[in-house]
Structures are given as structure tokens and as C-alpha cells.
Amino acid sequence: MQSMRFTLSAGLMTLWLVACGGSGGSGGGAGGGAGNGPLAEPPASLARQPAECSNMVADAHVTRNELASGERAEDAELLLRFVQLTDGHIIDDDGQAVLGLSALDPLEPTFESAMRLQEEYADEVLNRMIAGLNDCHADHPAAFALVTGDSADLATVAETRRFIDNLDGGFDRMGAFETACREDQPAASCARFTGRGLADTQTPDQDIDSLLTQALLTRTLIQLTATEAAALSGRAADGSADPARETVTRSPGLPEVLRCTDDDPDCVNQRLAMPYLVAFGNHDGYVRGTVPLDGGANEVASLFGRRYMLDQRDYIDEFFFTAEQPGPVGHGFQHVEADRRADADPRNDGYYAFDAADGRFRMIVLNTIIDGADPRLPTDVVRNPFALADGGIDATQFAWLQAELAEAHEEEQLVVLFSHHPDLSFAEFGMFAALVPIEVTAAQLLSELARWPNLIAWVAGHTHRHRVRAFTVDHGLGGNGDIATAVDCVTPGACRGFWQIETASLIDHPQQQRLIEVFGNGDGTGTIRASILGHDFERSQELAAADDRCALYLSDPDAVAAAVSEADLAVLCQQGGTRTGEAGDRNVELRFAMPDFGAS
Secondary structure (H helix, E strand, O other): OOOOOOEEOOOOOOOHHHHOOOOOOOOOOOOOOOOOOOOOOOOHHHOOOOOOOOOEOOOOOEEEOOOOOOOOOOOOEEEEEEEEEOOOOEOOHHHHHHHOOHHHHHHOHHHHHHOOOOHHHHHHHHHHHHHHHHHHHHHOOOOOEEEOOOOEOOOEHHHHHHHHHHHHOOOOOOOHHHHHHOOOOOHHHHHOOOOOOOEEOOOOOOOOOOHHHHOHHHHHHHHHHHHHHHHHHOEOOOOOEOHHHOOOOOOOEEEHHHOOOOOOOOOOOOOOOOOEEEOOOHHHHOEOOOEOEOOOHHHHHHOOOOOEOOOHHHHHHHOOOOOOOOOOOOOOHHHOOHHHHHOOOOOOOOOEEEEEOOOOEEEEEOOOEOOOOOOOOOOOOEOOHHHOOOEOEOHHHHHHHHHHHHHHHHOOOEEEEEOOOOHHHEHHHOOOHHHOOOOEOHHHHHHHHHOOOOEEEEEEOOOOOOEEEEEEEEOOEEEOOOOEEEOOOOOOOOOOEEEEEEOOOOOOOOOOEEEEEEEEOOOOEEEEEEEEEOOOOHHHHHHHHHHHHOOOOOOOHHHHHHHHHHOOHHHHOOOOOOOOOOHHHOOEEEEEEOOOHHHO
16 A cells, blocks of 8 residues: 655654754655654664653653553663643633533533633643743654644633644744635634634633632533633633723634733743644544534534634644644644545545654554444434444444554564554444444554554543553564454564553643653663653643542432541542552553564
């Protein structure tokens, strides 16, 4: 199979000039690279050593040996370094108030993730994370960042444009929707939906020690009221109000503090210093991350100056309207095969593959949102409504994946797989699993991945938690403690398994991401060093921790009774600290067996 892909050179960690202020180049089309010609290599002293960056959490790295014994060699060769960004949930909180159904949040834990104390600062948190990444990148260059989904929250055009502008270090750039809209409508009408020309308003922070804040019902009412007041008055970050910033009937763009460029010496808005690529998340393609529908949604949203991206190509097209730096133009979607991009199906363009580290790696990016028409329904207005936020892949994408894996093995490449949903978030484990037409199960996917001894890791998001599991293979049986399945190794006896890496979100506590490095130890083993990265925006960290701590749901009478009888709101905590993970889920060094391609 002839695939269109490019090589992100990272054998010695290129992009050094970009990290240190060099000119660099732009991304291109389907075969375009991330740079404009070769870039200078970093000093030899950095070519082997693991990254040590100021934005890494202080936890000691835990070595895990489920797949191979020993430890990383002191003189191990650094093969690849990249960043995983995930679940930023850039949110138009004014739109949340009028379209997000936030009033439902206190009724049922299913809706818990949609109304947050810290959501006002999603843009600022992402940009502070970018600043930390850039500092780390200056000393320890990464080949690329890969965003494993949920860049937006309500799946609106403006949220996606804010995400792109944030990483590009600019604001108010024209996008795909507005460009197309202006062909037959007045320019002002089209800009109304995109966030161009208008800063996001600022809602005052709630008192996290107040009982009214700790109970979700009163917290929601307070937050909705404050958000609407800010939208009507045009409240700025400093507390001042200006009707010119009013956003209640228009979709807002980046907040005032980020509406600047590097031409301004006081600008805090930083452009990401490395190329970034994007995967689909359920919040990027479904209304509120759970409802894939067409008819009537945008007619209602337009009354409030919002527009949903209900077609996958709407989302994909926005990433072709981006700055040339950090690139590449298309941010991964340019690698979709040309015939697939040109066909009549708007839902099969969200998965792709590309090469990295001078061709030593194949990076495969899946689209795990279930967005096909349910053949049992007479209309395409509502697509697979019972999947909700759960994921999966169809038979067509599975066949494509099989071909990619076979080609990577033939070319003797190590493989890293990326997706938004991990295995346990597939639809067969969902609330209405029996009602969802499932073409490929999580067990089938795991079995296929484990067949290939050169696949070393599956990196995912969605769960908003740090979790690392080993999928082991022993005498033809594979498993990770949750799912067991038969494995038919392409080279008998060569398959040892692979690592499953999930990373917490940027929107929820602990608001952390990952730096991932792959080393060859020179003894037939390799090490994946996964390090947790934080940010320094303390106000959001405090709010996120409080938001994660307690919630009072009206549908949970036992929790209500306990709170009343014991006056102890701690009994209402829903997450129980699982998002931060155990030591073996956070800073880790994951050992694996290098494939012996000669044996095949």
C-alpha cells in the first residue's frame, strides 16, 4: 500500500535551530515535512541523556519490567523524543451557559465533566504549558507534539480556532469556516461564529472553601449566573466591564491576556516551538462530547452566535488554516491518503500515519470517535446515539491499520500507536453497549496490535487520568489485567507485548501532560521513558484540585444523606485521587524487547 507520509527527523533530535530561535520552515501538503531543509543537530552531550526539565514533576522514575528485565543503560541511544498533549478542552464558557446544558450537571454524575470551576482558564493553562514545553525543548529538543484529542469542549468552530491560535502564538486568524462562509454571506455574519475580533470574558473565581461551591447544585447556579453577567457586561480579567466585549450573542476568541503576538515584548502568548499533530476526540466531533447529530443543532446554536462542527471535515479543514510555524500545515491530516480525502465520505479522513526518527519509527494515529450512521436508524440526523462519549473503530479503519502495521514491520520500523480512547473506553464497555453496532472490539484491536513485535506502545487520553499498563503475551495468550485475548504472532515466539500509556487531561486535576523518550539499550532491549509535565498557572491548579475533590449529585441520595448527617463533604468526593495515578503510572521507565527483524 502506498501511503502519503513524511519523516520527522529525530534520530539526533532535530529542530534545534527552531528551539533556539532559528528560521525553520513551514509545513506543506500531503508529503510536506515539518521543516524547510535540514536543521542543525543539538550538542552531542544532549544526544543520549534523558531530558531533565523544570516543568517535570519531581517524582522519581519507576522502572517497570513486565515486558523485559533490567534497567536503561547509562549509554543508551536516544531514538525519539516527543510530547503528548491531550484533553485541553478549550471551552467557550459563555456558550456553555447558553448551549452546554450545564443546568443538568447536578442531576447525574454522567455529566460531571462538563461544568468546572477552572474552565475559565483553559486557554491560559494551555499557553502556560506551551511556555514550559518551549523551555524544555530549548535544552532537550522534541521531534513533535501529538495531541490525542479533545482539543475543544463543545465542538464549536470558535473553540477549535482558539486552540489553533493558542499553539500558533497568534489570534483572530481566518479559518476554514469563515473563508467558506464569506463566499455567499456578509463577512460580519460569518465572523460572528468564529471568535474573531472579540475577547473571551472573565468570570470571577468562586470561593473554593464555601459550602455553596462544594455542593454542585449551588455551584452550578452561581457559575452560570456569573458567566452570563460577565458575557452581558464584557468583563475583563482585571474585573472591569466594557459592553464592547459583550459576548452573549457572539462566540468569543482568546482572552485579552493572550491577544498579542511576539512583536509585543510584554506578550505572554507563546507559540509552540515544535510541530504538532492532532487526533480526533469525542469533544472535537460531538455536541458536548456525547451527541453526534445533524439536523437543527446549528440553527439553534446560531441564535447565540455559535456554530457546531458536526461534520468531521469541518474540524479537519480548520487545521489547514494555520501559521506556517510551528507547522505542519494540516497538523497531521495532510497525511491522509489523497483518495480518502477526495471521496464522498466526510467521516473517514481522521486517521493517518507518518514516519519519525529518520524513518526508524512509524507513528499511527487512529480516529476512535464512533460517528457512522447507525444502519438500524432511518435517518442520518442522529448517528450512533447510544455510543455517547465512548470510542471504537470500524472495519474499514481496522483494515487500514492492519496494512500499516504490516508495512511498518516489512520496513523494520518501531511503531507507536496514538488514539483518543484507550481500550477500556471502547463502546462495548459503555452504558448502552448492547445498543451500539460494534464492528471491531477492543479485544480484536489489542490482539492485532500484539501480533507485531515492533509495536512498542499505544498512547491515549480521554480518561483524564495517568494510567500505564503492560499488555503481555505468553504462549499465544495476551492480556493487560482487564482484557485477555489470543495473539497470533507474525513471527512465532517473538511477541512480548506492548505498553499502554494514558495521560491525564490539561483541563482537570492534575492538569499534566507527558514527555515520552524512546531509548535503545544496545542489548536487545529498549526503554520508554515517560515523564509527567506540569504548568505554573497556580490559580487554575487550585480550582482544578477543588473541582476534582467534591461534588453533590441530586441523583445520589446516600451521599446527600451522609453529607447532612455527618456534615462531612469529603464523603462526596467522586474521583478518589485516581486521576493522578500511582507511582507506576506517572514518571516511568518502561522496558521492552527490541524486535529481531532478522528472525522474520
